[in-house]
Structure formats: structure tokens, C-alpha cells
Amino acid sequence: MTRTDDDSWDITEGVGATALGVAWARAQEANSGCPLFKDTYAQRFIDAATARGWQLPPSHMVERIRAISNYAASRTKWFDNFFTTAGANGVVQAVILAAGLDARAWRLPWAHDSVVYEIDQPKVLAFKAQTLTDDSPAARYIAVPIDLRQDWPKALCDAGFDTQEPTAWAAEGLLPYLPAEGQDLLFDRIHALSAPGSRIGVESFGNKFFDPEYLANRRAQLRQMREAAGDDATDAVDVQDLWYIEDRTDVADWLMRHGWRVSTEDAQTLMERFGRPPTAATEDTTPRTTFVEGVRS
Template sequence: MRTDDDSWDITESVGATALGVAAIRAYETSREDALFRDPYAAKLVGAVGSEGWNALMTGALSGQGVSDADLRGWSMGSVLVARTLYFDEYFADALRAGIRQIVILAAGLDARAYRLEWPSGTRIFELDQPKVLAFKARALAGDEPAADRREVAIDLRQDWPKALLDKGFELGEPTAWLAEGLLRYLPGHAQDQLLEKVVELSAPGSRMALNLSMDGDMADEFRERRRKVMAEAGIHIDLENLFYPWEDRKDPRDWFAMHRWLVTQGDPVTLLEDHGRTVPDAAKAGMGAHILMTATKPRGDDTL
């Protein structure tokens, strides 16, 4: 069970969920029709030395107690591909708008600082637990990021704005923020505090992208399929005990709208289909519980 002062390494608790995301990114990268390429994901997962994570990464589960229907109907895999694509495109749009300051909250095993193209002068701040960032540094030793990447080793329940400023964050510059796979691991009040700090630190023209799973809307059969796929790989993560309840938080779409930011949404199924990926009906049903959104802080001449 979660506590207010819990911490974790990459193979523990919330840290282990970052391995799951990297495993799916590695699997997608190996497909001939991959919608994105993350050559660092396999290296990050492989650095753990776990047969289970390697099996999930290579898709070696079919025929080992997990049927093709289980894999095709595992909505979480499709959601992770969709949200990776969505946030990759989010950063591309932010760069086209001239934003050169990037902050990735709870960066986990995100390798965008290495794998995406960044214009000269781009600064990328990655915030996460010290043990998680230390693991990533060891796993990617010798690899050079494509931008000025700055680690901010801190728990987001601590005074992370000060730590961010100490690393060279510029208050007067527009920022592209990312909170990927983060909010459900925070209690509702901590989510509000985090978003309030983002608003306070954001110059006009800043953007915030995030995702959120309304797990309460997910049918039991999809939770069971998720458990089955993970268990067959020998991975036992009780996500329900890592998440904080949806009911105890404000919908971030409404929260940013109330703060007069411009909110746009992305639909995971539509996004994949628009990029030519067929989404099985079994997966579509579970994907409806997932939010993808971007909020933009207006400049002085923007119209609300």
C-alpha cells in the first residue's frame, strides 16, 4: 500500500510501472509498422536483467498461457503506444511554436531527450526519484542526449520548484510540461498542488500535456486481462494499490479550464487509427477510460 513518504527503485512499486512503459515502447519499436522509434527502451529494460520484463518487451507471451485474444484485447498496450505518439507530437508542436524549455515530471525511463530531434538551445529538465534517475544514468552511460538534459533528482511531494529553479529553469520563458503516467499515483490534493505549481511557474504561451486513467470506468474483464498478461510474464504489480482513487480528484480538463488555460483533447483510438493502426474492438472498449489532453496558457493577445 502507498504511504505519504514512500520511495522506490526502478523495480519497485511505482518505479516498476516505468519498466512496463519502456517494455511496450521497445515492443512497438520492433514492429515493422512501428508508429515511433525508441531504440533506448530495450536497453533500459534489458539493464534490469529480468526474464519477465524481457518477455513482455519481446512479445514472447503468446502460447505461454496468454492467448492471442488476450494480447490483442489488452487495451493498456494500445494506450501506451497512443500516448507515446501523442506526447511525441505534442513536443514537436511546442518546438514549432518556439518553445525551448521542456520539463518532464516523473520522467521515469522516458528517453525523449535522446531519441527526438531538439533544436539548438533546448533545455530538458527531468524530475524523478533519485534512484530512478541513477538507474537510467547507468543504463544509458555512453549515450549522449540530443539536447541540454538536466536531471532534477527529487520526490515531487517535496519542494521540486526550488530544485528546478536551482538547475537553471527560467521563469520568464514559455515551457512545455509533461506529466505522462503520473497523476493517478498522486492523491487528489497532491495533484491539485502539483498543477498549481505548474501554473505558477508557467510564462504565457506555456503548455501542459498529461494523461489520466479513469480506472473506475474500466470493466473488471479488462482489469483481469491486464493482470493475466502481467502475471504470465512473472510480473506482479498490484496497480489498484498503487493508484489513488479517481473519485478523490478533480478532472484535469475542468481544472485547467477553470484556470483559463485552453484545453484540447486527444482520443487514443482515433489517434492510432489516423496513423493507420487497426485497433481491435476488444481493446477499444478498455481505451475509453483514458484521457489525453493538452492545456495552453494564453499569451496576452490570445482569445479565450
């Protein structure tokens, strides 16, 4: 599948379906014996998409998602903690970039008077609104349906975002879907909108993640899973085909250079901390990401 500068998608298509993949992983975790977090919404998104005719990924993809489920669970927990800590520090304005089927606005214990803005493609947010039509968010919730390659700062401000208030920003599962230049512009814009005291949580994808040998291993593992499952791979999409595999600015460096106080944790350490270390079978394909937290002084 070829990406274009102005492509768009529904929840069951292309980049949109990756949000369903993550929701599926969260549902598996939430339904497990000792989950790292509660998320009763994830399974509902899957059920609603299935009712629309979406089919669970073929078995090789299910295996792939299962293989990274400990990663997805640890990542979810990290961002949950990020928002809870921001609230405890008096930050009551949050922006979830590329929110997909993230249900934090409904499921986290937000501080009094919190407002949560979510940005994603219009059809993705419409699907979410339809699915949760009878549910009350746990904070004031404002959807901002727009592509992040367009003028989203204007759309956000038009929706009521206050540039004088510190903000908690999250970019989870987003950056590979933006071109490197788009990533730079994203951080320029976040910085321009961030009052002192703002915080940012980023799942960062650097050179180790885009290393050609590592990506080739991931592709090969997917091919093996397909073959083992006997799946017809003729029209199968590899998520790598949806990414912009390009040299990127290092997020932690960029934030430090722009006056943010930064701490980082790599995925392996994070997963060990949450008691979910990669296994021998998954360590070669566990995403080589870094979780970056910044505070603007």
C-alpha cells in the same frame, strides 16, 4: 501493495517498475515492422534492468502489456508530437514530470538551445543515467531527482529552470500514482511556474477511468490472464494497487478555468487516428483516458 505518503522506489520496485513496463511496450513498438516512433533506448533499459536481476514480468503481465501496446504506442507518439510542436512554436524549455525511462531528451529533434529537465525519484533517474552514460542527449539535459510530493519547484529552480521562459510540460503515465490532492497541488505549482506561451500535455485520468465497474473488469481480465498462463499469483502486483483511486479534478476544466486554451482527444479517437484502434479483445480494457493539450495565453 500499500502506498504511503513518503514511499520511495528503485527502478525494479513497485511504482518504479511501471516505468520498465512502459519501456518494454515502447521497445516492442520500436522493434515492430512499422513503428509509430523510433526508440533504440527502450530495449537498452530492459537489458540493463535484466542484467541487474530484474525478470521480465510473468507471462500474464506480458500479455497485459501486449494488450495495451497499441495504446502505449499512440500515447508515446502524441507526446512526441506535443514536444515537436512546442519547439516549432519557440518553446525551448521542457519539463518532463515523472520521466521514468522516457528517452525523448536523447531521441527527439529538439530546437536549437533547448533544455530538458526531467523529474522522477532519485533511484529511477540514477538507473537511467547509468544506462545512458555513453550517450549524448539531443538537448541540454538536466536531471532533477526528487519526489513530486516534495518541494520540486524549488529543486527545479535551483537546477536552473527559468520562470520567465515559456515551458513545455508533460505529465504522461503519472496522475494515478498521485493522490487527488497531490494532483491539485501539482497543477497549482505548474501554473505558478508557467510564463505566458507555456504549453502542457497531460494524460488525464477522469471519472470514466476510475469507474468501479471498468476497474473491476480490468482486474478480472488480469486474473483470467494469470490463470490461463498458469502463473503463481500469490505475490503478483496489480498496477491498480499502486494507484490512488479517488475522485479527481477534471484537468481540462481546471486548465480552462486558469486561462489556458485547451484541446482534448480521448484515447479511442487518438488510437484510431494513428491507425491503432482497440480490438474487440482489448476495447474493454483500453485505458479510458483523455489527452489534454493546453497553451497559456
